[in-house]
Structure formats: C-alpha cells, structure tokens
Amino acid sequence: MATISVRTRDGGLHSFDGRIGASLMENIRNAGFDELLAMCGGCLSCATCHVYVEQLPTSASLPVPSIDETELLEGSDYRQERSRLSCQIPFDETLSGIVIGIAPED
Amino acid sequence: MRPDNLTRSFDCVIVGGGHGGSQTAAALRQSGFSGSIALIGAEPDLPYDRPSLSKDYLAGTKTFERMHLRPQDFWGTREVELLLGRHVSAVDPTARIVVTDGGEYFSYGQMVWAAGGDPRKLSCSGSDLAGIFYIRSKADCDALIDVLPNARRIVIIGGGYVGLEAAAVFRKIGKEVTLVEALDRVLARVAGEPISRFYENEHRARGVDLRLNSNVASLEGVNGRVSRVVLEAGEAIAADIVVVGIGIIPSVGPLIAAGAKGANGVDVDEFCRTSVPDIYCIGDCARLENGPGIRIESVQNATDQATTAAKAICGEFKAYDATPWFWSNQYDLKMQTVGLNYGFDSVVTRGDPASRRFSVIYLKNGAVLALDCINSPRDYVQGRKLVDSAARIDPAALADTSRQLNEIDFVTS
Numbered sequence: 060m061a062t063i064s065v066r067t068r069d070g071g072l073h074s075f076d077g078r079i080g081a082s083l084m085e086n087i088r089n090a091g092f093d094e095l096l097a098m099c100g101g102c103l104s105c106a107t108c109h110v111y112v113e114q115l116p117t118s119a120s121l122p123v124p125s126i127d128e129t130e131l132l133e134g135s136d137y138r139q140e141r142s143r144l145s146c147q148i149p150f151d152e153t154l155s156g157i158v159i160g161i162a163p164e165d
Numbered sequence: 166m167r168p169d170n171l172t173r174s175f176d177c178v179i180v181g182g183g184h185g186g187s188q189t190a191a192a193l194r195q196s197g198f199s200g201s202i203a204l205i206g207a208e209p210d211l212p213y214d215r216p217s218l219s220k221d222y223l224a225g226t227k228t229f230e231r232m233h234l235r236p237q238d239f240w241g242t243r244e245v246e247l248l249l250g251r252h253v254s255a256v257d258p259t260a261r262i263v264v265t266d267g268g269e270y271f272s273y274g275q276m277v278w279a280a281g282g283d284p285r286k287l288s289c290s291g292s293d294l295a296g297i298f299y300i301r302s303k304a305d306c307d308a309l310i311d312v313l314p315n316a317r318r319i320v321i322i323g324g325g326y327v328g329l330e331a332a333a334v335f336r337k338i339g340k341e342v343t344l345v346e347a348l349d350r351v352l353a354r355v356a357g358e359p360i361s362r363f364y365e366n367e368h369r370a371r372g373v374d375l376r377l378n379s380n381v382a383s384l385e386g387v388n389g390r391v392s393r394v395v396l397e398a399g400e401a402i403a404a405d406i407v408v409v410g411i412g413i414i415p416s417v418g419p420l421i422a423a424g425a426k427g428a429n430g431v432d433v434d435e436f437c438r439t440s441v442p443d444i445y446c447i448g449d450c451a452r453l454e455n456g457p458g459i460r461i462e463s464v465q466n467a468t469d470q471a472t473t474a475a476k477a478i479c480g481e482f483k484a485y486d487a488t489p490w491f492w493s494n495q496y497d498l499k500m501q502t503v504g505l506n507y508g509f510d511s512v513v514t515r516g517d518p519a520s521r522r523f524s525v526i527y528l529k530n531g532a533v534l535a536l537d538c539i540n541s542p543r544d545y546v547q548g549r550k551l552v553d554s555a556a557r558i559d560p561a562a563l564a565d566t567s568r569q570l571n572e573i574d575f576v577t578s
Contacts, residue, residue, distance in 0.1 A: 081231070089236045093191045093243075098464050100214040100232065102221070104492035104501055105465075106546075127499070127542045134546030 061155035063087070066113065068094055068161055077150045083159065084108040084146035094161045101146035106131045106165070108145045109138075114158035121148055137163045171262070172269040175203040175246070177478065180253050180263065181279030181416075182206020183215060185448030185467035187234050189277045190245045192475035202245045203271060205263070207280070209250040210303055211237060216464060218306045219330040219410075220494050224337060225310070229303065253280070256423040258441045263419075275478050278420050278431065278439070278446040279471065282413030282462070287322065291384030296391040297407045300327055309408065316405040317341055320394045322381055324351030326493050327410035329364060333495040336371050343374040343402050345381060345394065357512045359525050360500075360537050366518075367498065376402075415450035415460060427452060430460040435484035437474040445474040453485065457507040463491045488553055490545075501545040504535030504552035513563045515544065515570075524548065531557050532578040547571040554578070 063077040063086055077086045087095050087110070096107040103125075109132065112121065124132070124143065132142050142162065148154075177193060179186045182204055190204050206212065214232040221227035240247050248271075255264040262272050284299040286292065298309040319335050321328045324346030335342045344351075350361035351368075369375055380397040384407065393401045415430045426432045426440035430452035437445045448467035452460045469487035476483055491502040498521065509527035516523030524544040527535040532555040536548035547570035551558065555578035562573045 085231060089233075091236070091239045091242060093195060093235075093239075096468065098468055099492060100217055102217075102492070102494060104494070104499065105490065130542035130546060133543065134549060 061150070061152050063090075063150065063154075064114075064156075064158045065090070065092055066158065066160040067092065068163060072158070077155070079151055081150055082146050083110070083148040083150050083154075083157075084144075086150050087145060087159065087161070092161065094164075095145070096164075097146065099146075103127050103131070103144065103147065106135055106144060109135055109162040109165075110143055110145045111139055111141045111160040111162055112143055112157065113141065113160050114156070116154060116156040119153040119157070121154075135162065135165050137165065172271055173203070174201075174272040176200025176274040177202045177277065178263055178271055178273035178275075179204045179277045179279060181281055181448070182208060182212045182247075182249065183279065183281050183448065183467065184212075184234065184464050185279035185281070185471045186277070187212035188468045188471035189279060189447065189475050190240075190243065191235070192472045193478060194243045194245070196476050196479040196481065198475070198479050200274065202243075203248050204240075204245055205248045205251050205253060205265070205271070207250070207252050208302055208304065211235070211240075211247070211249075213303065214464075215301075216492075218303065219300045219327045220334070222303075223300070223306055223310065223331060224334045253419055256419045256444075258423050258444065261443070274443070276444045277437075277471075277474050277478075278417070278444060278450070279448045279467065280416035281449045281467075282415045284409070285412045285414050287381070287384070287409055287411070289381055289383050291386060291391065294384055294386040294391040295389055296386070296405070297384070297409060299409050300331060301413070309406075312406055313338070313340075318403050318405045319343070319408060320345060320402055320404040320406075321408045321410065322394070323410040323412070324348070324375075324377075325354070325410055325412065326352070328408070329368065330493060330495055331408055331410065332368055332373050333371075336368075336373060337496070341374075342372070343376065343394075343404075344368065345376045345379045345396070345402075347378070347380050349378050351375070351377070355506075356537055357506065357509070357525050357527060359512065359514045359518060360539075363518045363523075363539065364495070364498075367496065367521075371496065413449065413462065417446070417450050420444070420446065435473075435486075436477040436482055437470050437485060438477065445477070447471050447474050457505055459507060461489055461505070463489065465490050488549060490549075499540055499542075501538045501542060502535065503538075503545055503549045504533070506535040506537075509534050511560070513560045515564050516541070516566050526551075526563050528560070533558060533563075533575075544570055551575065 447470035506527035556575035558575040
C-alpha cells in the first residue's frame, strides 16, 4: 500500500491508497477531490493542479521542477516554496505517506 | 408530449457529457445543490478529456482511462445519474421535458445545455466515401487509429488546431502528410499572421506538404474508398485516408426549436441563462450576449461557464468574467494563449520566432487584448495581468525581451 494524504481547502485531511505510475494529479482527481480542476489534463499548459507538498517521506525526493513548471507557478498568487504542479510528479512507492495540500484557486 | 410516457424526473438535467456538462454536475454539488441530477451524454463513455484526442490519444501515448475527467465512482458518490449513449432530440419548455431519440422523457426543474458541437462535415462530391475521418469524439478517433497502420498517405483538410495537431502526430509516426487550407494562412481565424507563418514553417520543415489558398473540389474513390483529393485548381492529391478538421456546428437545434434566442449558438446572459426560463447554456455552443459576440470553443470556457451556471442555479449570481485561455501542443511546441484577440488592430512580436521561443501580443487602440506564447510560459503567466488590466503599454517595451513583461510600466484602460 502506498498512501497519499490530501488536505482540502477546508483544512480536512484525507488519506487514500495511491496508484503507482499515475501522476499525483491523476491520483488526487481519481480519488474524487473536485477542488483540483486540472483543466489541461496534465500536459503542463495551465496551473490548475497546483498543490503544496506539506510532508515528504524521509529519503524520498521529488523530480526537480522544469523551467515550464516553475514559470507557470510564478503566475499563481498563492505560490509558496513548496508549490508544485501535481501533474508533474509521478507517484511511486517511495512517496508513500506524502501529504499534499490543494492550493487555493487563482 | 405525453406525460404518461415520463421516464424519470430530475431537479436538474444536464445535457452533454463533455467538460462543461461534467463540471456543471461537480460544481452543483460543490455549491450545495441537494436535488437530483442527471447527466445525459451522447457518447457511451464516461466524460473524458477531449483535447487529448488530437494529441496524446491519437499518438498512442495516453490511454483512454487516463483521460477520464472523473473516475466512475465519483459520479455515484456525488449522486449524479449518468445517462450515457443518449441524444436529446427535443425540449418542451412548457412541460419542462427533454426527449431522447430513444423515446425517453425526462422532466427537469432546471436544465443546463452543454451539448457542444458536431464536426462540420465536408459537403463536396465524394464526401460520403469510406476513409474520411473526423476527430471530435473517442469513437471518431478510434476509427481513425484502426486504419492508421494501413495508411501511408494522409490528406488533412483544414489548417486549424485540430488539423495541425493531427499533422504533427502523423509526421511523428512517419506518414506522408498533405494539409489543405482554403485561406491564405493556417490558423487564420484564431491567430495573428506571425503565429500562422511560424507554424507553417515548422510543419513544412518537418515534411508536411502544406497547400494554402487551396479549395477542395471533390473527393474521388476506388471501390467506395477515398483515393484522391481533387483541388479546385485541378490538381489531384493521392490519399489513403482523409482527415477533416473544418470546425464544428454547435449542437443547439432542440434548444432553438424550443424557442431559445440564438442562431450559431444559443445566446446567454452573464449568468449563462438562455431566453427560456430555467434553461442555461454553456461551453462551445453558448454565445455570451455581452461578450465579444462569438462562441468560445475551449475547455477553460466550458469549465468556467459550468461553474457560473451551477452557482446561479444555487442562488449565487456571479457574472461570468473569466479570462479566456487555451493551449495547443504540436511537435515540441507548446502554445499558450491568454485573452481573446478578437478585434485587434496591431500586433507586437516579442522575441525571435527563429528561436522557437517567442510571443505575439495583440493590441486594440493601444491596449493589450491577448497573447499567443510559444514555448514561453513566463510571458503567458505575466501577460495574463496585462490582459486583465487591458494594459496600455509601449509597444517597443513589449518587444524588448531584455525585460520581463511584469517589469514594464503600463496604464490601465
């Protein structure tokens, strides 16, 4: 079991089993969180799957954001140091236990 | 109408299972709507991401399952009844009933029409031959994918986004591609000339035989299958298959017949209400009366209008004022558009198209209307603020790539 915890905008924390190989965006969407619009379907053309990585399991690491991801995130009024586009993070076993917050809607 | 035939009653009936329809259902629940909801979709599949059809799905790099907008159980837990594989053929606004072509009658309290559009079909001689494909639905795309292995020469009719995206996919898998466009440049209806010329060069450099100013006279076939595309100038181009992308016809017939104001799309007010009580219309088939006077065919527009309509149904009247945005992926080129360039009177090219990283900024009376950004997400992001402010800004400063767009002083219109 590889779990993902998602903090929704109302502050609630929800955990579920993630699917290995799918992106974090797809996992969050498929778990039924409709706050995450992910309008472009995961092709790095919008920033509507913006999340905060609140906790990363020890020894896990995330792929370095591409220039495109960084530039898209720059456009958010809610960008923080831990901001990522969840479509750009493939979910694997090492990320089990990750805690993700859904960023406010721009 | 025969009420004794009434199949089911719903507090809200949504017609259309695309981005707009599915977002309407989700947004209704998010806004606290507790009544019954039916989502009537013409296609048999769960609502899916349509833009991927002419990109990753056609290329075989994305499975259909990954394109579902929501998983199957989402609809169950949100208590949204999915009535798929059904066409709505008539609306009776007095009896408040929609009729499907299968003879079912569904009554509604509120209705949201999000039926989108059907691909505009070729009408020339030979357009009924086998081997002619459109890319609008999964079924269209699957039929095309089935024949691709046996097709070497592909003629694409239409130089809009769908045609160009398909051309990029076909070149990537080694097909011979000829693209026929009636106007003197590709993307003529949506983009400025620098963007058109850039994409023409890119496609030609990758081996697409691009024919501008070329009208199709007829299609010819052998044994009922298309084999040649004949141009009005007389030339015939051999084709194993033909792919057509010449726009859509909005699916609004039943709504217009029911008395809704509109023609090429149904007219809606700032809350996406039609002229018929308790019927909303959103997405590709809706035309905002107080907007630029056109329909906007995009995921962003469908999604944001869905939220506007859903909120209005829940009593929260918030006028639609989202900034339009759009994207297109071709080869390794990412184009992002923000704003609508409708009515622009000048353009500024920012950066060198030869570098394959540049933006085109559209102005009207000196104010920024829109940007098309090629491989330049930063311009896209920073340009949004200029569009939102209708910024009056020095064109020379806009063109100066040594400064970022957010570093330039401007006056708000």
